[in-house]
Amino acid sequence: MSNNNLIKGSLQTIILKLLEENEKMYGYEITQRVKELTAGEIKITEGALYPALHKLEAEGLLSTEIQQVDNRVRKYYRLTKDGQKEVTSKMSELQGFVENLQRILTPDLKPGFNI
Amino acid sequence: MRKLTEQELLWIHSRQKSLHIRYTEVYEEIFDHYCTTLENSTEIDSPSIIAKLNDTFSWSVVKGMDKELEKNVSKQIWVAQLDFLKFWNRGFKGLLASIIGFALLAIAIFIIPASELILVFLVIILITTAGVFFMKRDALSFRLSHKTVSISSATIIKRVGILNTIFMWIYVIPSVLTRGEIHSNTLFVWATAIVTIFSVMYSISLLAIASDLPAQRTAI
Numbered sequence: 001m002s003n004n005n006l007i008k009g010s011l012q013t014i015i016l017k018l019l020e021e022n023e024k025m026y027g028y029e030i031t032q033r034v035k036e037l038t039a040g041e042i043k044i045t046e047g048a049l050y051p052a053l054h055k056l057e058a059e060g061l062l063s064t065e066i067q068q069v070d071n072r073v074r075k076y077y078r079l080t081k082d083g084q085k086e087v088t089s090k091m092s093e094l095q096g097f098v099e100n101l102q103r104i105l106t107p108d109l110k111p112g113f114n115i
Numbered sequence: 116m117r118k119l120t121e122q123e124l125l126w127i128h129s130r131q132k133s134l135h136i137r138y139t140e141v142y143e144e145i146f147d148h149y150c151t152t153l154e155n156s157t158e159i160d161s162p163s164i165i166a167k168l169n170d171t172f173s174w175s176v177v178k179g180m181d182k183e184l185e186k187n188v189s190k191q192i193w194v195a196q197l198d199f200l201k202f203w204n205r206g207f208k209g210l211l212a213s214i215i216g217f218a219l220l221a222i223a224i225f226i227i228p229a230s231e232l233i234l235v236f237l238v239i240i241l242i243t244t245a246g247v248f249f250m251k252r253d254a255l256s257f258r259l260s261h262k263t264v265s266i267s268s269a270t271i272i273k274r275v276g277i278l279n280t281i282f283m284w285i286y287v288i289p290s291v292l293t294r295g296e297i298h299s300n301t302l303f304v305w306a307t308a309i310v311t312i313f314s315v316m317y318s319i320s321l322l323a324i325a326s327d328l329p330a331q332r333t334a335i
Contacts, residue, residue, distance in 0.1 A: 026151075028147070028148050028151040028152060046148060046172065047172070047173075047179060047180070050141075050180050051180055054184050055187055057187065057191075072143070072146060073147065075140075075144055
């Protein structure tokens with residue numbers, strides 16, 4: 001299933017949500033967790049993931065921690081206080097969007113809804 | 116999870132070297148991604164997994180990562196510079212140091228003539244530049260072969276370079292071309308003095324950030 005374009009707009013929210021549930025994560029771990037949660041239906045491309053992580057870090061929503069793992073370095077990301085606040089607002093924004101999309105795609109479910 | 120063979124590590128390194136990755140942080144993050152992916156697979160599958168990863172981290176993707184990191188760290192350093200200049204937020208010691216600095220600046224402005232004051236500030240800028248270059252020398256390379264550099268070091272060195280170039284164009288070159296006659300022009304002297312004061316603050320903030328950062332890391 002090719003859903004890269006659909007995922008693009010929600011990537012930051014996905015990252016923030018995963019980091020809210022897991023104290024700290026690194027790039028590979030995030031891709032695997034998404035794959036696992038969606039039974040392989042959603043695959044985050046690394047080319048989009050790392051720039052998104054760096055952007056969130058620059059915005060002060062994530063902080064990083066470097067750890068030495070088997071003669072190489074691993075960069076862990078975790079939520080900052082601002083990041084924790086942002087998760088709630090991003091989540092309600094995304095949930096609102098999904099609900100509205102649902103109304104458009106299946107108007108029968110919400111008969112009272114008018115565009 | 117298995118341990119990678121020497122051959123696999125060699126494949127990863129040679130692939131990454133061929134991509135001419137600019138920043139150490141991008142290099143290390145991709146390297147960790149390759150290693151972790153391979154560690155979670157069997158050795159028999161590694162050629163196909165490496166080929167897949169090579170497609171994922173293609174030339175354009177890696178260049179995009181370099182560029183994006185550059186943009187983000189540039190923003191972080193700018194914020195850190197502004198924070199440094201907000202002396203009222205730096206506790207008692209910072210506040211005291213800033214008051215002393217401003218007092219010395221005010222005394223210098225009143226005692227030293229504007230044209231000579233610019234030279235004094237120019238010396239300060241050159242000293243801070245030398246300090247930044249010394250602290251962030253890991254970003255400097257005189258070798259012809261490609262070398263990855265720390266993003267924060269490269270950004271700070273670039274900013275110092277731009278600052279010095281601007282200074283050359285607005286102060287040194289007009290002075291040389293007019294054989295110093297421009298120094299008698301009041302407008303030039305005051306305009307340069309104002310620019311110089313901002314430049315001094317800018318270069319000192321860069322020096323402060325450079326001294327705060329570990330030599331090889333991005334974390335700000």
